[in-house]
Amino acid sequence: VEPHGPVCKLLHLHLIMEVLPTYMDVEHSRAYIDQLYSNDSHKCFQAVSELKFAVIGSVREKGTIIEQGVVVRLLQILRSSELDILLKTEVVTVLNSLAKGLPEHASSLVQAGLLPALWEQIETCAGGSGTSAYTQMILCCLRSVYRQGCAPPPPSWDHKLLTTLIQHGYHPPSNQECVANILAHACKTCEQQQQLVDAGGADLVACMLCSPVSRVQLPALHCLAAMCYKNERVSSILATKSYGGKAVPDLLVGLMARDRPRDMQLAAATSLTFLHRAGALSADDPKIIFKTLQCLVRMCRRDREVWERVEAANTLAYLTEVSTELQRTAAMTDHLIHTMNDYLKDTTSSAGASAPQGICGSPISCRQYDNPSTWPELMLEAALKVYASLGANDEDIRQRVIKTDGLMNTIVTSLSAACPAVQLAAVRCLHSLSRSVHTLRTTFQDHMVWRPLMTVLKTSSSEELVTVASSTLCNLLLEFSPSKEHILDQGAVEFLCGLTRRPHPGLRLNAVWALMNMAFQAEHRVKVSILHHLGTDQIFRLLSDTDVHILMKTLGLLRNLLSTKGHIDQIMQCHGKEIMQAIILILEGEHSAEVKEQALCILANIADGDMAKNAIMSNEDVLKKLMNYMVIPNVKLQIAATFCISNLIWNVEEGAAERQNKLRDMGVYKLLQNLMTTTDTALFDKVKTALQQFH
């Protein structure tokens, strides 16, 4: 903490200095900077003191000092073992002041190696009491650096160091505040979350939540949120911790009360949200569905600060992303859908706004609100995310969302926004809304959403964005979607086939899925085009994909391609050999029954063709496999195999008698007769139908 008196004095001095020409300034600085390198510790102390007075309260001075490379010397003093603790304290005070300047200042300190030096010092005085001025100042300095958001957290914490740090977090409040801030900003990965808990961080956080000092409580909440974000194990530990007889979730509800400061309410709501999403609190827990939800919706109101509204909406979107119950409750709470509409329009508020001071958002959104010109974008993004979550599962809510004034236009424009985050939110929203058959047929058609969507797909390099966009495309390609034709016109086949070659499994899955949807009841030319662009090689590759979902969708694609007689014959004529190979590959491979069933279904489809039948009939190996599947103890596979046989021997078709004879010779007829004893009605029906075909 910077002392008060000298600040005022130096602000005055600083004013004088600004009037003076620059060379004077440099001369002035040099005077004590030279002394800084003195071996006389007294002189050195004098110099550091003067330096302190110069930098406190002056951003410009901080910059100059850093540029002059003074930091190196300061760190040198810090590290030297023989120098006086008072001098070192003074040095850390200067460093702390420098760290509080611009983010660039803090990051150049980090580059100069400030962090290891400070950690080292913390370790050295670990034996001493945590209340010493030196330790306090080091913690303050670490806090200032971390709060700037430019310090990379240690990839993995040193357990001893972490333990020391946590010990300092119990007393006094000034140390608590620093430790909470450091931990909140330096806890990013799953590993760090676990380490923090192992070192006793959960108990510390519970203790700090009960502090009477709000400046401790707030960073403690941020720390808690950072610890439990997407971490089930840590969350379940934290949710069962208690302090003073109150469990952590109850403490959080207390801090979320409506008469608490707003940033505190928001931080507590965020913590509860993360606990819920990590499975530690269920959606129907009153703490979540009543308290947290209402708090977040309340924070979205127009009378709040922009950053609060953005933060609250983002958290709300995350809270309601999965649970239908939460989505329904949120949708009826305090006109939320309407409130979000304000976010879309609110572009004026920040026009002349200056950078806000003292925003204390969570470490996750550190520095995000520094530039007011980005606020409209942030609001837009947050609102689209909320809409995406709200409309994820419930058709009624979806319809209410779609009716929101101007939303569709906003989504369409946002799809081509310059900011990737806004694009992503828009695609997410579109994806949620695309789950409605009604919307696909009406609104999406009216707004020609496929156009910007295809542009996003073709131009974006962000995998996340393309994943969500291709998911949306899957829905737009459903057979009842009028967009389907337009999307084909946009060269979707070629694009999707390209997508199946991407390393990201999500992208491959979506691409095959989209192709499958596209091939469903499609015209022949579309099917040919798919086969042409995909190529049989790629089909083989997809069929040997480690991701079973991709395999299934590929088989589905084949099934859709091989439907209706005409198409089957034509396709088999060109690619029969490869397709049969592929099927045999699957039937012989180590796959689950579902996969094999799909393969048998494809065979059945092939057996439905006129000429294509020969591909099976001429392959005794395949026939034997079919007979084998008819007797294995899996009804679904038996049905699929029987169905295939039944197609092969279908009476009215040319050459049926020939095929019947061949199969009868192989013993199929007998097999069928044996199957008549089955208790499964579906199988019985298939068997009966097949037997009736035999003359």
Place this chain on the structure above:
Amino acid sequence: MKMATSSGRCSVEPPLFGPHTGHDPIKALYPMVNEEETPLPRCWSSKDKYSFIGLTQNNLRVHYKGHGKNHKDAASVRATNPIPAACGLYYYEVKIVSKGRDGYMGIGLSSQGVNMNRLPGWDKNSFGYHGDDGHSFCSSGSGHPYGPTFTTGDVIGCGINLIDNVCFYTKNGHYLGVAFTDLPPQLYPTVGLQTPGEVVDANFGQAPFVFDIGEMMRESQCRVRTTIQNFPVPDTYGQWQTMLHRMVSTYLVHHGYCATAEAFARSTSQDFDEELTSIKNRQKIQKLVLGGRLGEAIETVQQLYPGLLENNHNLLFMLKVRQFIEMVNGTDTEVRGVSRSPSRPPTHESSPSPPCWSNGRTTDPVPGTSSTPPSSSTTSTPVIQQHTSVIQSTKNVISSGQTSASPVTTEELNQRNAQDLRASSPPSATNGTTPVIHLPVPSGSSSSSSSSSSTSSNSSSNMHDSDTEMECMEANSHHLQETNNSLGDTSHSNGFSNGFSKDIDIQDDENEEAMEVENSVGSRKMCGGNPDAIGRMLAFGKEVQHMSQVLRRELGKNDHNKKILQDAFSLLAYNDPWNSPVGWQLDPLQREPVCQSLNSAILESHHLPRRPPLEICVAHTKQLISLMSRSGIGSCAFASVDSLLGSQQ
């Protein structure tokens, strides 16, 4: 560290609504509502309803009993009373017991006189949320989409914020948002039903709500408080600050907290309007009155403020009546002197504390303060010649190796102090007159006057040495606290340690004895049971009655005087006046108004305000708040002066 300054403020739970009033949960929700003026809605009105409405279960359950063919069969019922503005935030819940045939139910608010053959919301000054379509109806036949529909099993809450004049609803504890704005005043909770089988139950607060309205109230309270605290005051050249300082200072002076007043004045660089001597005199008089020693008080006033009582007959009469009561009580010197050793001063009764602020602080100092005279066994206690010095320090006691466990007698203390003083003071001071006061106050009036004169001379001599005095006094009071802890005497309030130290020494010792005696005495007797004292009391009674007649002749009839005299005389009608219907007069607390009147009269005679501006300001504020309540300004609900002052602690 900067941190410490910001600590606590937000984590201290403010007391929600002051002390709980009884076990009425509805009243407890709205503590600022004066139900004598504006009763709260507690059930549905059996009169203010359409005939198709039936009420059961203490008029809390509503059912429909019409044909329900179309909207012309709609029927509503209003609550017994309109919602008082002083609720600030009003809320009630309705549980849908059965949606009946079609579930055409409306929940909301309406003014008196709105047609009851309608659902709430359809007419002017009527507002409703309807279950069948979830629409809100704002004085109109056509609704707006508002919330979800509701049906059997749902609990719908209707809230009205009387600060912003908006109405909101909740469904099963979920906040649905504002439905109506710009509401008129004086609305009644209203429900309407339209088809057979519809049944709803109301909860006006008699049972816990599904929705957490308490938290919303705390938010409003927080908001109002912030508004008050952030209210801009034009403070040019620190005038505002100075005014606040003056208010505090005048308050302290008024009640005679002179040491505190001095310290405050010094740290805020102000002057007094009154001389320190004068403050101390008033303090002495107040103490006598509050101690029940009215006779002495009257004499002291006559001595120090000649002409004051002579020109204010009603005040004198009031004092005399009180003196009579104290005689009955056995506390006045006149009767006490008889019952006990004549040279023994009476027991200190209670420390003066400002009556206006007396939220719990002006209680009886110790049990048994309305003391009865001791039994004869204690009258044999040897009389101690009591000397005490104003400049007296506990340091002496401690340095002499005495511990609080074995308290020094006052005698010893005084002697030691006197020696101390003689040793350290210049010879002129040891002359025997100024610093050492001879204080046993004898029963005779002549010595009583000498006592007061010596007190006044003593006070004036203190003027130039006030710093030392204060220090010593503080030390003194600490010492006393230690020695008296066993007695449970916790009344070492400001005034106690500030001004009365010279008497305290004597009296606390005295107290100790008196109380021991009291504990052993079974019941209290009139005038301490002493026949002589009863004689004096009766004689005094006649004197007072005579005075009343004279007064009546000279000043005309005065109902107040008549009543107080009647009440006082009624005490004689009972064997045990303390347990009689007029026994309240004997409560030491009743000395306070008398004390106030006397203090105010003295101040007025010196052209100083009768009441300190601070108290006037508080009284004004309270008055304004009740005026706000009457004028329908809802914020008054969260502007309780007491809770606002309480939260500052």
